[in-house]
Amino acid sequence: MEIRVSKKSWLLLILFLGSWGTLQAQYKWKNPQEQVCPVIRGRAWQSELQGTYVRLPLKAQSKVRTPLWDLSQQSAGLSVAFYSNSPEIKIKYVAKGSRGMAHMPVTGVSGVDLYATDRNGRSRWCAGKYSFGDTITYTYSGLTYEDGSGRGYEYELFLPLYNSVSFMQIGVRENAFIDFLPVSQEKPLVIYGTSIAQGACASRPGMAWGNIINRELKHPVVNLGFSGNGKMEKEIFELLSEINARLYIIDCMPNMANATDSAVIYNRTLDGVNMLRARSDAPVLLVEHSGYMNEYTSEKVKSSYKMANTPLRRAYEDLIKNKVADIYYLTKEDIGLSMDAMVEGVHPSDLGMQQYADSYIRKIREILHEEGGNSSACIPCKQQRDPYDWTARHEQVLDLNSKNSPEILMIGNSITHYWAGEPLSDKQSGKEAWEKLFKGRRVHNLGFGWDKTENVLWRIYHGELDGFQAKTIFLLIGTNNLQFNTDREILDAIMLLTKTIRNKQPAAKLYVIGLLPRKGMEERIRRIDSELQDWVSETDAVYIDLTPSLINKEGRIDASLFSDGLHPNEKGYERIASVLSSFL
Template sequence: MYFQSFLVVLIFVCVPLKAQYKWFNPLQANYPVVRGQAWQEEPIAPYARLPLRAKEKVRKPLWDLSCQSAGLSIAFRSNTPEIKVRYVVKGALSMAHMPATGVSGIDLYATDNDGRERWCAGKYSMRDTITYVFDGLSYAAKATNGFEYQLFLPLYNSLSWLEIGVPENSTFHFLPVSQEKPIVIYGTSIAQGACASRPGMAWGNILNRKSEHPVVNLGFSGNGLLEKELFDLLSEIDAKLFIIDCMPNLPGEKAKVIYDRTLAGVRKLRENSKAPILLVEHDGYANDATSENAEESYRSANRELREAYNALQQEQIENIYYLTKEEIGIPADGMVDGVHSTDLGMQQYAESYLKKIREILHEEIGTISTCIPCKQQRDPYDWYGRHEEVLKLNRQESPEILMIGNSITHYWAGEPAAGQQYGKAAWDKLFKNKIVHNLGFGWDKIENVLWRIYHGELDGFKANKIFLLIGTNNLLFNTDEEIILGILQITEAIKVRQPQAQLFVLGILPRTNLEKRIQQLNRQLCESIEGSCTYINLFHLLTDKDGVISSSLFRGGLHPNEKGYEVIGVALKKYVK
């Protein structure tokens, strides 16, 4: 008996214990988490793209395609070393010209704490229940709260259910759907995702990943026909931009409907929206150089679209843009079957769109880090959540004054409120009886402010005055020239979005052991912005006669204390009036 008991214990010790997992169903979250659905506030089938009421309005083939999860994704934050996903699809796993990993697979991307995108490799099993395992996930220093993940769903299949699992000792929480206005795509099978090898390589998802704007994918394989019913639905969406990319479904003889349907559709959109509308030509066929019929087929569609565009211009309908076949530039090797895109074609499609969209939305992208917008999550507070708070607050209450900056602004006072406020009395005295929003974010660099501006924090209202204080967190990473160029790019972005507002740029505040460098940088900054906005120098008010930071006005040699904020408030009073 003793020997048997010992043997049982020995076996138990020697057999490795499997980690226990906790599982999360996105549809059971307390808030909407499925991204890419434009109708969040009304009944919609799980992982579908149109509201349930559309079933009685659109043709059955289109409705069936709308139940496929192309362009949908789920975002979450976790510090887990392993992620498991299990789900069931309703249709065939693959197609003759498109692999199962694209038709029915998923794709996982991570964003680290400095806003850099990372692809996650997964091991998968395509059975009745499809499973993906992403293991060996590691995190950079200070990433104790993990990374932000985005899980892209199948391009050409419908989901019955899905669960995400992580080890029990890992953190996990879903990220809510963004309140930022989406880019809306209405198109064909190419827009839906044919024939990407995996969901992340569909051009709409590449656009989502690279621009970081929400994207609604209303691409319907063989059914992007510029129909009234779809434009009626599109007109309900409060979009940042509409993309109309239906020409591949209307070549040859079908092209005769393009002119009238395009005019009717654009006019319908303009009844409810002033958002830019981008009309897109047929991207051509891989064999158009060897087949006159193929060439004439797509050219007939593009001629009709161009005529419609010219007519809209003559009607003086504003914010209508045009993307040509040549601008798209799909090479012959960018197509699987002469029509549908390979990953190479998808990448080219996305790049052409990104270039055009950045022009339309005035989102300049530079070549140095301070001029390349990106997110961050370097502080313990929820950076992404604060951004969403700002968007919500701006919609609820139009601000008269904006204070934009990093932790120095964040922890001063005002709304959205920080966990700690160190200068509330000075804030209340300075901004008495004024609506002021605090757009300060702890640990923000110049490029993080640029991202927030590009992603809606200055949209939908008209402010009277805007104060910008940024750059101290770049001192350890960038040259003075790079810092000044980044600040200049921010000022241009502000003026495009808030042209009526008075813009005030504050010089960088003194910082222990960096006072001389900051003084010189501020002089160069003042010279660079002269005439374009108002420069405010507070440096001398916060240092002693030798130019050394005044310890009585700061906490830790960087952040003002209550007395420091009082000095700043007094200095800004004449500009706030």
């Protein structure tokens, strides 16, 4: 039969195909695996895992049991971070396994989850529309950026919790940009556990408790949770001991509750911890079984988790008795799951995941000495307010410190950042004064433009003072908090920073520099500095007052020493260097 198509129909078809092609051309696509540097986060063996979205290296296949190996091919805890200013972001990927489970939604098993971090370090969740076909697609539309600068946000995409990703592309609008963030050099928090650690039964990847910790604390997290297979085996502890970890978390009791012999739990705990301690001095956190929701209606259920927790507690107490260093313990009561915190009495719902994460975050902050406060000035966070790449500079500092241990550190904001010294900045306003002051000394510039006290706190908590012993540290911070915080909040934050620096660098000579005079704020800064000086005098730090060298007879800022009423010029840095020279 002959089918006739009218001229009008042909025209409409051509217009449709043309518009479809235009829509397709509106996006540019990037494959995370094709980047110059590794960008897949949450893995401990980056070089051995290139080109994959798996969690254990190939060498482990012959060492671990097959069910555990198969689970390691699932992408729990993995993520990809990137900068973009696109109003729409598309994710398309191929997942090999089943899409969902009876007790866990498709969005958790096989979905992805996108979060944004704005220029002030605040976290933002992104809602996406999804389609689960042979190729899974997520579309995040209507994305807006508060400041309108066009510089966009930092994004982190969390991958499926219970599926294996074989291919992925991220698309942004043609006129937008996407720049992937390399994997951080920071030491990770390493989780070894069960299905609960892997992420069952979170409704979406961002709600797995390990990923909540990642989002809240911003520490890298390696998730080695294996559903039904967290059994504290020697082979896994051998792999764990290869990781240069900041903290090991051992949360295996839910898979040990049915152990017929409590000696198995006791001995595997001791053997595992001793194996870690033989190669690492990282703290180890042992975690009790969190219990079951029906324990008050079933004595059998209650006794099963107690049978696991009792030998674990005994092993912990013996480790402490034997003076094994940095061993910590998290109890069932510390975790404190509420009655409705589980899906089927075993695996946490999103509510349970949040309660898990909250208890862990409290304990991790205690172990790592990461204090905070009630005001914004004392809550550690990132920032991206200046044109330079703040995160990249942080990574430069970590790299520089690891390769060339500094004698002297200059910690601060743009006043320090744009003075001179390494890591090098495009702008150096006092290079001659810097080189004269620090000639022959290894000095690292830990100044970051637009930093406030909370941003410096974040940087210190994330490794900038770790792995070396400095002789001298200068701290100059607080001026960028003046328009956001009260005097009391600024003082409290500087005090917290001083305490934190002393904790990280106990042998260094610490100098706290008062806020520099600032045009129109001289009186307020004078009050803050006076109180700061009184407080510092009661500590082992030394207060430095630069104000007399930078003001005129009327007590106002000497404009000839500054470029803009805030930042010193070459002459101003010469005055500063002259004062600091007497402390070196």
